[in-house]
Amino acid sequence: MAARRSTRARIGERGPVRRLLIGATVLLALLVLVAPLAVIFAQAFSAGLSAFGSTIVHPDTLHAIGLTLLTALIAVPVNTAFGVAAAWAVTKFDFPLKRLLVILIEIPFSVSPIVAGVAYLFVYGLQGLFGPALQGAGVQVLFALPGIVLASLFVTAPFVARELIPLMQAQGRDLEEAATSLGAGGWRTFRKVTLPNIRWALLYGVVLCNARVMGEFGAVSVVSGNIRGQTNTLPLHVELLYHDYDTAGAFAAAAVLTVLAVVTLSLKVWLEGRGAGRRPSRPALIDATIPPGKTAR
Numbered sequence: 630m631a632a633r634r635s636t637r638a639r640i641g642e643r644g645p646v647r648r649l650l651i652g653a654t655v656l657l658a659l660l661v662l663v664a665p666l667a668v669i670f671a672q673a674f675s676a677g678l679s680a681f682g683s684t685i686v687h688p689d690t691l692h693a694i695g696l697t698l699l700t701a702l703i704a705v706p707v708n709t710a711f712g713v714a715a716a717w718a719v720t721k722f723d724f725p726l727k728r729l730l731v732i733l734i735e736i737p738f739s740v741s742p743i744v745a746g747v748a749y750l751f752v753y754g755l756q757g758l759f760g761p762a763l764q765g766a767g768v769q770v771l772f773a774l775p776g777i778v779l780a781s782l783f784v785t786a787p788f789v790a791r792e793l794i795p796l797m798q799a800q801g802r803d804l805e806e807a808a809t810s811l812g813a814g815g816w817r818t819f820r821k822v823t824l825p826n827i828r829w830a831l832l833y834g835v836v837l838c839n840a841r842v843m844g845e846f847g848a849v850s851v852v853s854g855n856i857r858g859q860t861n862t863l864p865l866h867v868e869l870l871y872h873d874y875d876t877a878g879a880f881a882a883a884a885v886l887t888v889l890a891v892v893t894l895s896l897k898v899w900l901e902g903r904g905a906g907r908r909p910s911r912p913a914l915i916d917a918t919i920p921p922g923k924t925a926r
Contacts, residue, residue: 669887672880684870684881689858693866694885696777700862701842704781708838712789713831717819719790720797721805734790737783745783746851749776772854777862780848785838792834793827800826833897840893844886863889 753770853860870879
């Protein structure tokens, strides 16, 4: 015990080093995280509560908020389904080019969102690969909701998959193989065995995906056209207000986006607390192999 105390003292768990590290961390957090948030809300209400309210209820701001939420409602479920399917395929099966699939999943992490937006221009624009065919069919992808959703899908595609793949690799395939050998089908095995073991990581990935969708700027700014009141998401609306020298309005819209981010962060912290150390209350194989309509004793 004495040796352990001396070791802790040597590595700085006590004494000036510990206080210095904690103080530096707190100071850096205040300067980098808390101070900008305080400035956002201070500037948002600098012109008074009525000016803040008028900015929020302005039709363009309401449309930007609605478009942001609509994009999230479309992109997050799609990428959740994609992430679960990709993680299931990578971790539970062996097939050729599996490593290539993992690399493809990670591409949005290494490609700039603006580059992705420009790539969509060359694919779906009027002079792009599918542009003339889409124009002939009367389908508008770019400078409309479909382009915004496609760009958001690209930049957020890896989040759910990258949360699930390490966890499912660590869990292995034993439980799924045992459930299958006992007569459970594929869907039942996933629902009763795999899903209970990954549910917190899945929810965590969904929260991160949702946060990135609502805050995405680069790719969306390229494919949306920045049309006020039509294709502006909330981050783009903040930029337009700032360029119009409406500083209070820009900070008011930014405050709304900040509130959405704080709510997302709070949900993330809550999920981390709920998921820490959680285990199924009874073996998952019991539920997976019980015939429908019966219960385990």
